[in-house]
Amino acid sequence: MSKLWSSMAKRAEPYIPGEQINKENIIKLNTNENPYPPSPKVIEAIAAEVGDQLRLYPSPTMDGLRASIAEYNNVSQQNVFVGNGSDEILAFSFMAFFEPGKPILFPDITYSFYPVYAKVFDIPYETIPLRENFTMETEAFFGSQGGVIFPNPNAPTSLYLGLQDIEAILQHNQDQVVIVDEAYIDFATESAVSLTKKHDNLLVIQTMSKSRALAGLRVGFAIGNEQLIEALIRMKDSFNSYPVDRLALAGAKAAMEDVTYFQEMTSKIITTRERTIKSLSALGFHVLPSATNFVFASHDTLSAKVLYGHLRQQDILVRYFGTPPIDNYVRISIGTDEEMDEFLNEIKSVLAK
Amino acid sequence: MSKLWSSMAKRAEPYIPGEQINKENIIKLNTNENPYPPSPKVIEAIAAEVGDQLRLYPSPTMDGLRASIAEYNNVSQQNVFVGNGSDEILAFSFMAFFEPGKPILFPDITYSFYPVYAKVFDIPYETIPLRENFTMETEAFFGSQGGVIFPNPNAPTSLYLGLQDIEAILQHNQDQVVIVDEAYIDFATESAVSLTKKHDNLLVIQTMSKSRALAGLRVGFAIGNEQLIEALIRMKDSFNSYPVDRLALAGAKAAMEDVTYFQEMTSKIITTRERTIKSLSALGFHVLPSATNFVFASHDTLSAKVLYGHLRQQDILVRYFGTPPIDNYVRISIGTDEEMDEFLNEIKSVLAK
Numbered sequence: 139m140s141k142l143w144s145s146m147a148k149r150a151e152p153y154i155p156g157e158q159i160n161k162e163n164i165i166k167l168n169t170n171e172n173p174y175p176p177s178p179k180v181i182e183a184i185a186a187e188v189g190d191q192l193r194l195y196p197s198p199t200m201d202g203l204r205a206s207i208a209e210y211n212n213v214s215q216q217n218v219f220v221g222n223g224s225d226e227i228l229a230f231s232f233m234a235f236f237e238p239g240k241p242i243l244f245p246d247i248t249y250s251f252y253p254v255y256a257k258v259f260d261i262p263y264e265t266i267p268l269r270e271n272f273t274m275e276t277e278a279f280f281g282s283q284g285g286v287i288f289p290n291p292n293a294p295t296s297l298y299l300g301l302q303d304i305e306a307i308l309q310h311n312q313d314q315v316v317i318v319d320e321a322y323i324d325f326a327t328e329s330a331v332s333l334t335k336k337h338d339n340l341l342v343i344q345t346m347s348k349s350r351a352l353a354g355l356r357v358g359f360a361i362g363n364e365q366l367i368e369a370l371i372r373m374k375d376s377f378n379s380y381p382v383d384r385l386a387l388a389g390a391k392a393a394m395e396d397v398t399y400f401q402e403m404t405s406k407i408i409t410t411r412e413r414t415i416k417s418l419s420a421l422g423f424h425v426l427p428s429a430t431n432f433v434f435a436s437h438d439t440l441s442a443k444v445l446y447g448h449l450r451q452q453d454i455l456v457r458y459f460g461t462p463p464i465d466n467y468v469r470i471s472i473g474t475d476e477e478m479d480e481f482l483n484e485i486k487s488v489l490a491k
Numbered sequence: 492m493s494k495l496w497s498s499m500a501k502r503a504e505p506y507i508p509g510e511q512i513n514k515e516n517i518i519k520l521n522t523n524e525n526p527y528p529p530s531p532k533v534i535e536a537i538a539a540e541v542g543d544q545l546r547l548y549p550s551p552t553m554d555g556l557r558a559s560i561a562e563y564n565n566v567s568q569q570n571v572f573v574g575n576g577s578d579e580i581l582a583f584s585f586m587a588f589f590e591p592g593k594p595i596l597f598p599d600i601t602y603s604f605y606p607v608y609a610k611v612f613d614i615p616y617e618t619i620p621l622r623e624n625f626t627m628e629t630e631a632f633f634g635s636q637g638g639v640i641f642p643n644p645n646a647p648t649s650l651y652l653g654l655q656d657i658e659a660i661l662q663h664n665q666d667q668v669v670i671v672d673e674a675y676i677d678f679a680t681e682s683a684v685s686l687t688k689k690h691d692n693l694l695v696i697q698t699m700s701k702s703r704a705l706a707g708l709r710v711g712f713a714i715g716n717e718q719l720i721e722a723l724i725r726m727k728d729s730f731n732s733y734p735v736d737r738l739a740l741a742g743a744k745a746a747m748e749d750v751t752y753f754q755e756m757t758s759k760i761i762t763t764r765e766r767t768i769k770s771l772s773a774l775g776f777h778v779l780p781s782a783t784n785f786v787f788a789s790h791d792t793l794s795a796k797v798l799y800g801h802l803r804q805q806d807i808l809v810r811y812f813g814t815p816p817i818d819n820y821v822r823i824s825i826g827t828d829e830e831m832d833e834f835l836n837e838i839k840s841v842l843a844k
Contacts, residue, residue, distance in 0.1 A: 140718035142668050142692060147587040152728030155551050166547070175543035184545075184738070188537050190528035192742070193704040194519070198508050222575060226731040233611075234500040258586075258729040315495050339495060347548070354545040354737035365493035375505030376611040378579040384707035385537070385738045389545070 146258060153254045156457055165480060167471040168455040170293075170322075170432050172351035174406070174474070176389070177399040180352070183392035184385050196384045198375075203387050206394040207359050211331050217361055219370040220390075222381040224321055224345035224358030229255055230373040231287075231341060231360070235315035236261040240284030245274060247464055249289050249319065268295070272426060272434075276303040280310035289319040291326050291429040294459065294469040298326045298429035301333060308337045315366065317341045324349035324404050325411070326429035331361050338363035348431055349404050350393040357382060357390040407431050411472045417482050421489060432471045434464075440489060442466045448488050454481055499611060506607045509810055518833060520824040521808040523646075523675075523785050525704035527759070527827070529742070530752040533705070536745035537738050549737045551728075556740050559747040560712050564684050570714055572723040573743075575734040577674055577698035577711030580723065582608055583730070584640075584694060584713070587722040588668035589614040593637030598627055600817055602646050602672065621648070625779060625787075629656040633663035642672040644679050644782040647812065647822040651679045651782035654686060661690040668719065670694045677702035677757050678764070679782035684714050691716035701784055702757050703746040710735060710743040760784050764825045770835050774842060785824045787817075793842060795819045805837050 156169035175181075204218040211218075221227040232255040236242050239262065244252050246265035256263045266278045272295040279286050286307060291298040308316050318330045320342055334340050341362040347353035360370060374381065382390075393400070411433065415425045418435055425435045436442060446458035446468055457469040472478065509522035528534075557571040564571075574580040585608040589595050592615065597605050599618035609616045619631045625648040632639050639660060644651040661669050671683045673695055687693050694715040700706035713723060727734065735743075746753070764786065768778045771788055778788045789795060799811035799821055810822040825831065 140722065141666065142588060142719065143722045144586065144588055144590045147722040147725055150725045150729045152725050153732060154728075155548070155732040158548055158550055169548055171548065172546045174546065176545050180545070181541055184541050185538065188534055188541065188738075192529050192533070192537075192707040193525045193527065195508070195511055195522055195524065195700070195706040196709070197511055222731060222734055226734070229730045233497065235495060235497055237497045254729050258726070313494065351546040353548040356549070356733060356736040366495065369493065369496045369500040372500055372503045372505050373611070375507075376503045376607050377582045378575060379506060379508040380709060381575055381579070381734070383709040383736065383739055385541075386736055 149260075150258045151254060153251045157455060159455065161453065163453065165454040165473060165477050167473050167477070167481065168457045169353070170348055170430070170471045171353050172348060172403065172407070172431070173472065173477060174351055174403045176351040177393055177396040179396045179399070180389045180392045184389040187385050187388040192384060196380045196382065196387055198379045200382060200387060203382075203391045203394070206391045210394050210397070211361055213331065213334065213361055216364045217334065217367055219360040219367045220382055221358050221360070221374065223347060223356045224319065224343050225251060226381060227343050227358050227360050227370065228319065230370050230377070231315075231317055231343070232256065232259045232261060234369040234373045235317070235341070235366070236285050238262075241282070242284040243279050243282045243286045245288055245292060247272065247292070247295060249293050252287060272297055274299055274303070276306055279307045282311050282314050285314040285316065286311055287317040287319065289321060290330065291322045293322065293430065294432070294434050294457070294464070294467070296426050296428035296430040296432060296434045301328060301330060304330050305333060305337070308333065308340055312339060315339050315341055317343060320344045321348055322430035325408055325431045334362050338365065341366050346390050346393055350400060351403065352389060352393055355386045355389050357386050407472050410475050410478055413475075414470075414472060414478050414482070418485075421482075421485060432469050434467055434469050436467045442468045445485070445488065449481070449484060452484050454484055502613075503611045504607060506604045510808060512808065514806065516806065518807040518826060518830050520826050520830070520834065521810045522706070523701055523783070523824045524706045525701060525756065525760070525784070526825070526830060527704055527756045529704040530746055530749040532749045532752070533742045533745045537742040540738050540741040545737060549733045549735065549740055551732045553735060553740060556735075556744045556747070559744045563747055563750070564714055566684065566687065566714055569717045570687065570720060572713040572720045573735055574711050574713070574727065576700060576709045577672065577696050578604060579734060580696050580711050580713050581672065583723050583726040584670055584696070585609065585612045585614060587726045588670070588694070588719070589638050591615075594635070595637040596632050596635045596639045598641055598645060600625065600645070600648060602642050605640060625650055627652055627656070629659055632660045635664050635667050638667040638669065639664055640670040640672065642674060643683065644675045646675065646783065647785070647787050647810070647817070647820070649779050649781035649783040649785060649787045654681060654683060657683050658686060658690070661686065661693055665692060668692050668694055670696060673697045674701055675783035677753075678761060678784045687715050691718065694719050699743050699746055703753060704756065705742060705746055708739045708742050710739050760825050763828055763831055766828075767823075767825060767831050767835070771838075774835075774838060785822050787820055787822050789820045795821045798838070798841065801841050802834070802837060807834055807837055
């Protein structure tokens with residue numbers, strides 16, 4: 139720490155992302171990336187944009203991409219905000235909707251970037267304990283002073299909360315913004331986007347990193363009432379006029395429009411997920427009913443820490459958090475069928491020891 | 492304004508970037524973009540990265556690009572920070588080095604994003620009047636309470652401040668961070684990067700948007716003492732783990748390494764700039780001695796507002812600010828020789844009326 143740092147720099151407790159190891163033949167099941175490539179139409183659209191025009195700034199309003207997102211989601215363009223991944227949108231949301239002095243609420247087991255944002259922007263927070271089975275107690279999120287944020291499905295638990303429960307939370311927080319972080323929603327049943335038309339305090343955030351296989355391109359979006367979107371635009375335009383580059387704009391637009399490819403890949407991953415859950419259960423794992431592209435699992439006799447370390451030695455990366463009450467769980471991203479077979483075989487060999 | 496906005500969203504006064512008009516055959520001299528395409532090696536490097544790997548997150552530490560920037564600048568990788576354009580780095584710098592309650596100093600005529608950052612992050616500021624000839628009075632920046640920031644060369648004035656003056660400002664602000672925003676430095680004589688080795692309170696920020704013709708790719712970088720770089724990394728990792736995507740990382744690295752192309756294009760632009768200044772002067776314009784890829788000019792009998800409006804009708808865009816004392820100036824980005832000829836011909840026809 140340096141005497142030249144601001145109080146903000148001093149109080150920050152930065153997020154540590156999952157390992158990005160550059161090694162051939164590694165099986166990477168640790169950062170919930172898509173095991174399949176992006177749509178060929180995405181590749182074409184980007185290739186067409188790689189050229190002289192890179193010398194020119196991108197569109198600061200991103201109208202083309204916003205229109206495609208709006209169309210897919212059956213909302214109007216004024217209800218759509220685009221950012222550099224959903225993380226940037228989360229940061230802008232903490233700036234735009236949460237207030238120093240007014241505690242916000244989020245689950246105690248959840249995306250570990252939330253307390254990082256709260257720290258840096260000086261937003262007090264209370265964490266709401268999940269039930270022992272990791273489900274959310276809806277009523278505990280009623281009547282917040284400063285707002286509510288949670289992922290749905292939740293991460294790393296993989297559990298989905300129904301729209302009725304979300305609507306109850308919205309109704310009991312009418313003067314606060316409720317942010318539903320839907321990074322994994324395309325692997326679940328139903329998005330809360332439809333609720334944005336009835337509830338002006340709901341902001342839904344999604345990402346192109348998971349279901350649209352574009353983690354490397356950095357595009358996320360938010361949907362909500364025009365007033366909420368305007369506040370996000372004000373934050374962006376007070377920070378960085380063009381956070382999404384020309385290539386990302388072109389690729390994301392094509393990804394949004396290739397619905398057929400998106401649906402095929404998503405249902406393939408869901409099929410592999412269900413098969414993986416079955417196999418892990420047969421091997422004695424407790425696996426939560428996942429509505430995401432990962433599973434959250436524990437085993438009575440094989441410790442998560444040992445399992446994580448063993449898999450790592452075999453060049454299979456999974457995510458291990460190591461803090462109670464989830465210190466006996468591993469989070470395993472769903473890979474291709476072949477990758478999951480290798481993973482399962484490795485588990486069998488550990489259990490046989 | 493909505494009751495759901497935070498005080499930060501309410502107090503924000505967003506930046507308005509130069510117009511991005513999507514129209515064929517427009518002569519775009521309004522946002523200081525490079526008139527020449529990026530290096531062919533940049534195009535190759537990006538094309539090689541457009542593929543399946545876009546499904547994977549980029550490197551959060553950006554080591555490859557940082558190494559190339561470090562090598563070119565003769566510093567070590569620990570002295571380099573990379574961000575989504577220099578605007579994002581400026582935002583992180585306001586967060587990391589400036590403090591609510593401690594006024595910072597910047598020139599009264601300067602990059603108009605500075606007061607925007609100050610507003611949103613609640614940093615008080617004092618503006619230091621430029622002299623009547625738009626030069627900076629160095630002593631007026633001594634002994635700041637909260638820090639100093641200025642572009643060098645300054646924008647929109649295009650004037651360069653020598654390293655001796657910068658060193659004096661550093662010596663008289665030893666307990667504060669001094670940020671030198673070198674967006675246009677490659678069109679001037681000498682960067683302040685060399686001073687970062689002697690002065691641990693100096694942060695130099697540069698961009699790939701101007702001299703490296705990559706405005707569409709969103710990459711900027713900062714160079715400074717390791718402690719300052721660490722503070723910026725803490726801000727990034729409290730905001731967005733991966734603000735620079737895979738394609739931008741690949742393209743920026745190639746741009747940094749193709750020194751020959753960069754030097755050729757830069758000196759071409761400087762030649763056109765000098766020719767443009769001569770022609771404008773011959774037409775009765777007062778043109779400041781530019782150390783950038785734009786010129787700042789006024790005319791005694793042709794008002795800047797009228798000129799701007801007339802050029803716009805002819806599909807030639809220049810930047811007009813319209814606020815005293817620069818309300819009779821236009822800022823003209825340097826285009827190709829052909830573009831500048833068309834621009835100059837148009838001016839001649841206005842003057843002949």
